[in-house]
Amino acid sequence: MFDQDPLFKKNILETIIDSAYEWIVVVDHEGIVRYMNKTYCEFLGENPKEVIGKHVTKVIENTKMHKDVLQGKVEIADLQFIRGNYMIANRIPILNDGKVIGAVGTVIFRDTEQWKKMNSHIKALLHELNFYKKEWEEINGASYTLNDFAGTSTEVQKVKKHVKNIASGDLTVLIRGESGTGKELLAHSIHQLSERSGKPFIKLNCGAVPEHLFESELFGYSEGAFTGAKKGGKPGKFQLADGGTLFLDEIGDLPQSMQIKLLRVLQEKEVEPVGSVHTQKVNVRVIAATNRPLERLIIENKFREDLFYRINVLQIQIPPLRERKEDIWPLAENFIRLNCAETGKRILSIDDDVKEAFLAYNWPGNARELKNFVEAAIQLTHSDRLTLDVFPDFLKEKLGVNKKQLTLKEHVQETEKNVIAYYLETMNGDIMRVAKHLGIGKTNLYDKIKKYNIR
Numbered sequence: 001m002f003d004q005d006p007l008f009k010k011n012i013l014e015t016i017i018d019s020a021y022e023w024i025v026v027v028d029h030e031g032i033v034r035y036m037n038k039t040y041c042e043f044l045g046e047n048p049k050e051v052i053g054k055h056v057t058k059v060i061e062n063t064k065m066h067k068d069v070l071q072g073k074v075e076i077a078d079l080q081f082i083r084g085n086y087m088i089a090n091r092i093p094i095l096n097d098g099k100v101i102g103a104v105g106t107v108i109f110r111d112t113e114q115w116k117k118m119n120s121h122i123k124a125l126l127h128e129l130n131f132y133k134k135e136w137e138e139i140n141g142a143s144y145t146l147n148d149f150a151g152t153s154t155e156v157q158k159v160k161k162h163v164k165n166i167a168s169g170d171l172t173v174l175i176r177g178e179s180g181t182g183k184e185l186l187a188h189s190i191h192q193l194s195e196r197s198g199k200p201f202i203k204l205n206c207g208a209v210p211e212h213l214f215e216s217e218l219f220g221y222s223e224g225a226f227t228g229a230k231k232g233g234k235p236g237k238f239q240l241a242d243g244g245t246l247f248l249d250e251i252g253d254l255p256q257s258m259q260i261k262l263l264r265v266l267q268e269k270e271v272e273p274v275g276s277v278h279t280q281k282v283n284v285r286v287i288a289a290t291n292r293p294l295e296r297l298i299i300e301n302k303f304r305e306d307l308f309y310r311i312n313v314l315q316i317q318i319p320p321l322r323e324r325k326e327d328i329w330p331l332a333e334n335f336i337r338l339n340c341a342e343t344g345k346r347i348l349s350i351d352d353d354v355k356e357a358f359l360a361y362n363w364p365g366n367a368r369e370l371k372n373f374v375e376a377a378i379q380l381t382h383s384d385r386l387t388l389d390v391f392p393d394f395l396k397e398k399l400g401v402n403k404k405q406l407t408l409k410e411h412v413q414e415t416e417k418n419v420i421a422y423y424l425e426t427m428n429g430d431i432m433r434v435a436k437h438l439g440i441g442k443t444n445l446y447d448k449i450k451k452y453n454i455r
């Protein structure tokens with residue numbers, strides 16, 4: 001009977017495959033699912049009949065079954081992240097007359113307990129590896145490229161074109177834009193595109209270093225420079241960045257005592273470590289960034305004009321997100337994709353009212369705020385559909401959703417509050433300037449700030 005009845009043989013084969021511990025999927029040459037075994041469907045929560053005919057990317061997250069394997073490439077033991085776990089996937093092309101007509105994919109899953117043990121072991125190792133990788137990148141390299149800078153607006157296209165034009169060469173670059181607009185991401189991209197990309201990318205946040213430590217942070221110190229100094233001394237950021245790029249974030253916060261020293265280094269291209277009598281030659285390209293109005297700081301004698309001209313050789317201005325609304329959605333999609341890849345979650349559709357709320361909001365914290373919103377929403381959602389109700393109340397409140405019905409007076413007050421808060425932020429809290437700009441007296445402005453509890 002085993003030899004003769006083809007239907008019987010087919011049934012046996014199906015039973016074996018369906019109950020196999022291995023998960024099996026078969027796609028055709030276009031990546032359309034033609035077969036998926038029962039255990040795989042069960043794990044994914046899919047109905048075996050309904051998956052047939054869908055594109056594999058709509059069924060399995062992070063799948064590669066539609067990629068190289070359909071070009072004939074065999075992939076064995078590839079690590080794949082599914083539903084929060086790393087799995088081991090094999091992909092084999094199916095050939096007919098030497099032509100690829102599809103592929104079979106298997107995910108090894110022999111014994112759940114054994115797998116869990118192995119999985120947690122690998123996960124811990126990968127975590128560790130990622131930690132060291134990140135640390136290494138932070139110390140030694142730039143982790144973003146220009147491709148990571150999402151957005152489709154003409155402003156973003158202009159910025160990207162400008163970045164490509166100025167990336168090569170040694171000229172100092174000043175990147176300007178509000179907080180969260182992607183200044184650091186662009187600094188990484190410039191470094192990656194430059195001839196210095198194989199050399200270190202070093203970052204110093206000028207707003208985060210106590211004034212008395214600045215000099216040794218930037219220029220290093222020699223042995224015995226002060227009590228507690230390390231044996232053999234310590235290199236500064238300039239020495240660490242030698243041959244590469246030094247990214248000075250928040251340059252507007254650089255203490256005045258350091259501004260003259262930085263200017264000298266940029267001119268002479270040599271540094272003098274604290275406690276040393278010798279100077280060291282350094283070959284470093286400086287990229288500076290700020291969200292502060294340097295021209296005004298110059299007028300207020302808080303920033304040196306000569307340093308400003310020295311760093312403002314090439315300038316890139318990133319407009320705030322509210323001035324390029326067409327970037328909001330591409331950015332949100334980009335963050336959703338990145339977060340899903342990182343967490344193993346899957347978002348297949350997004351409700352229109354989420355999109356509308358995102359487009360209507362003015363994103364004072366720019367792309368960073370949008371990223372945080374998206375990550376919170378994905379974390380809180382338990383389906384593959386992103387709906388407005390998963391957003392916590394305070395986020396909904398921010399987005400202007402669920403607001404109570406306002407009277408005309410309340411509308412007027414809310415507008416007044418928003419206008420004052422907006423100008424206080426863009427004019428860096430300069431009360432005189434804001435009052436003048438809004439055509440009211442200083443005392444009146446103070447009263448309103450108090451009344452609306454701004455800041």
Ligand SMILES: Nc1ncnc2c1ncn2[C@@H]1O[C@H](COP(=O)(O)OP(=O)(O)OP(=O)(O)O)[C@@H](O)[C@H]1O
Pocket residue numbers: 148149150151177178179180181182183184185186249289291331334367368371
């Ligand atoms: N155009 C963009 N495409 C993709 N991600 C972006 C973009 N702009 C900003 N981001 C992301 O938003 C976050 C904030 O960006 P980044 O740190 O570069 O901003 P910043 O302008 O340097 O902010 P700050 O002035 O506060 O230091 C990062 O996670 C970054 O990857």
